[in-house]
Amino acid sequence: MTTTLPGKILIVDDDMDVLRAARLLLKRHFEQVDFERNPQKIPYLVSNFDYDVILLDMNFTRDLSSGKEGFEWLDRILDLKPQSSVVMFTAYGDVEMAVRAIKAGATDFVLKPWENEKLLATMQAAFNKHRAATQKEKPANNTDGELITGNSAAMQQVMDTVNRVAATDANILILGENGTGKDMLARHIHHLSQRNKQPFVSVDLGAISETLFESELFGHVKGAFTDAREDRNGRFEEANSGTIFLDEIGNISLPFQAKLLTVLQNRSVTKVGSNKTIPVDVRLICATNRHIQQMASQHLFRQDLLYRINTIEIQLPPLRERLEDIVPLAEHFLQLYRDKYKRTVSTLHESLVQQLKQYEWPGNIRELQHAIERAVILSQGKSLMPKDVFVKSPAKEQELDTGYNLEEMERTIITQAMKKVNGNITEAARELGLSRAALYRRLEKYNL
Numbered sequence: 424m425t426t427t428l429p430g431k432i433l434i435v436d437d438d439m440d441v442l443r444a445a446r447l448l449l450k451r452h453f454e455q456v457d458f459e460r461n462p463q464k465i466p467y468l469v470s471n472f473d474y475d476v477i478l479l480d481m482n483f484t485r486d487l488s489s490g491k492e493g494f495e496w497l498d499r500i501l502d503l504k505p506q507s508s509v510v511m512f513t514a515y516g517d518v519e520m521a522v523r524a525i526k527a528g529a530t531d532f533v534l535k536p537w538e539n540e541k542l543l544a545t546m547q548a549a550f551n552k553h554r555a556a557t558q559k560e561k562p563a564n565n566t567d568g569e570l571i572t573g574n575s576a577a578m579q580q581v582m583d584t585v586n587r588v589a590a591t592d593a594n595i596l597i598l599g600e601n602g603t604g605k606d607m608l609a610r611h612i613h614h615l616s617q618r619n620k621q622p623f624v625s626v627d628l629g630a631i632s633e634t635l636f637e638s639e640l641f642g643h644v645k646g647a648f649t650d651a652r653e654d655r656n657g658r659f660e661e662a663n664s665g666t667i668f669l670d671e672i673g674n675i676s677l678p679f680q681a682k683l684l685t686v687l688q689n690r691s692v693t694k695v696g697s698n699k700t701i702p703v704d705v706r707l708i709c710a711t712n713r714h715i716q717q718m719a720s721q722h723l724f725r726q727d728l729l730y731r732i733n734t735i736e737i738q739l740p741p742l743r744e745r746l747e748d749i750v751p752l753a754e755h756f757l758q759l760y761r762d763k764y765k766r767t768v769s770t771l772h773e774s775l776v777q778q779l780k781q782y783e784w785p786g787n788i789r790e791l792q793h794a795i796e797r798a799v800i801l802s803q804g805k806s807l808m809p810k811d812v813f814v815k816s817p818a819k820e821q822e823l824d825t826g827y828n829l830e831e832m833e834r835t836i837i838t839q840a841m842k843k844v845n846g847n848i849t850e851a852a853r854e855l856g857l858s859r860a861a862l863y864r865r866l867e868k869y870n871l
C-alpha cells in the first residue's frame with residue numbers, strides 16, 4: 424500500500440512521453456492525475472474541475488524557448504481561479520524565467536529532465552500550500568487539525584516534554600519518519616507558547632530550490648536581480664515575534680547551513696541585494712526525517728548549527744511503535760471524514776481493528792489518515808471492513824502468487840520492476856528487457 428494524497432493534479436504538456444512519465448510517477452502519490460496535450464483545453468478544465476496543483480509546461484510549440492506561452496496560460500489560470508497552485512515545467516534551466524514565473528503567481532518550478540524525488544517534493548509542497556490556503560476559508564469549527572495523542576507510553580513521554588518546554592523560548596528539533604506528525608506537533612507547540620497570538624510561519628526547506636533559498640528566507644530588495652521590482656520580506660521577517668518552523672532542515676546544503684547559522688547567531692537577516700541588517704525575534708522549531716546526528720558525524724550537517732537548533736530534541740515514534748494509538752487515531756479520522764463526506768459509517772469492525780494493528784504503516788499517521796478517508800468515501804455499511812481500508816492485502820503485496828495466468832504474471836512482474844527502480848521508466852525497461860515504448864504500452868494496458 425503506498426501513501427496517496429487526496430489531491431487532483433492536472434499536467435499540461437505537448438510532449439506525450441513527458442505526460443506519460445510524469446503521470447505514472449504522480450499517480451502513485453495523488454488520488455487523481457489528469458493530463459492534457461492541448462493547452463487550449465486549459466480554460467475548460469480549470470473552470471470545471473477543482474485541481475489542487477497544475478503542472479504547466481512553459482513552452483508549447485509556437486515559440487520553443489521564450490516561455491511566453493507558459494506565462495500567458497499561467498495568467499489565464501490565475502484569472503479563472505486565483506487560488507490555483509501552478510508549478511511551471513521548463514526544459515530550459517533559466518533561473519530568471521523561473522523567478523519571473525514565481526513573481527507572476529506560479530507556486531514553484533521544476534526543470535526537465537526532472538528527478539523523480541524533486542518533482543514529487545515540489546508537487547507535494549504545492550498541494551499542501553493549496554490545501555492550507557483553501558482550508559483557511561473553511562469555518563472555524565473545522566477539526567482537521569486536532570492533535571490526537573493516544574495512550575501509548577511513547578507519546579505520553581513526548582507530550583510531557585512538550586508541556587514542559589512549549590512556554591519557554593527554547594529551540595526545538597523534532598525528529599521522526601515521514602507522516603509521524605512533526606508539522607502538527609510544531610503547530611501545537613506554538614499554540615501552547617506565549618507567542619500564540621503572533622504568526623506561525625512554516626517553511627518546507629526541502630521544497631525550496633537553491634536559487635530561491637536566500638530570497639525566500641531572508642527577502643530581497645528592489646533591483647537585487649532581474650525582475651526584483653520591489654522589496655520583499657523573507658519568511659524570517661514574516662515570523663517576527665512569532666515562531667518559524669523549518670521543516671526538512673536535514674536537506675539543506677552546507678553553504679546554506681552556514682548562512683542559516685549566521686542568521687541564528689546574529690538574530691538578524693540581511694535581504695539579498697542589501698547590506699542592512701534587520702533584527703528578527705523568532706522562536707525556532709526545526710524538523711527532519713533524516714538521521715541528523717549521523718549526518719553531523721559524517722560532516723554533511725554542521726555540528727555548530729545542530730547545537731543551535733536542538734536545545735530540546737523530540738523524537739516522534741513511528742506508528743508501528745505506538746500500537747495503542749492506532750485505534751484512537753483511526754476512530755478520530757473516521758468521525759472527521761464521516762462528517763465531512765456525510766456518510767453513515769460509524770464504527771471500525773473488529774476484524775479491521777486487528778489488521779490495523781498488524782500492518783506496518785510505513786507512511787505513518789498520514790498513511791492511516793488517507794486510508795481511512797478513502798475507506799469512508801467508499802464505505803457502504805455501518806462498519807468499516809478490512810477490504811475497505813486494505814485495497815490490497817498488505818502481506819501479499821510482495822509475493823508472486825498468481826497461478827499460471829500469463830497476463831497476471833506480466834502485470835505483477837512489471838509492478839515489481841517499477842517498484843524496484845522507484846518508477847524510473849528507462850531503468851525498469853532495461854530490467855525487463857523491453858524498449859521504453861513497449862513498457863509504456865504495457866503500463867497503459869494494465870492501468871499501472
Ligand SMILES: Nc1ncnc2c1ncn2[C@@H]1O[C@H](COP(=O)(O)OP(=O)(O)OP(=O)(O)O)[C@@H](O)[C@H]1O
Pocket residue numbers: 567568569570571572599600601602603604605606607608670712788789792
Ligand atoms: N497526533 C495526530 N493527531 C491527528 N492527526 C495527526 C497527528 N499527527 C499527524 N496527523 C495527521 O497526519 C498527517 C501528517 O502529519 P504531519 O504533516 O504533521 O507529519 P510530518 O511528520 O510533518 O510529515 P513529513 O515528514 O512528511 O512532512 C497530517 O495530515 C496530520 O493532520
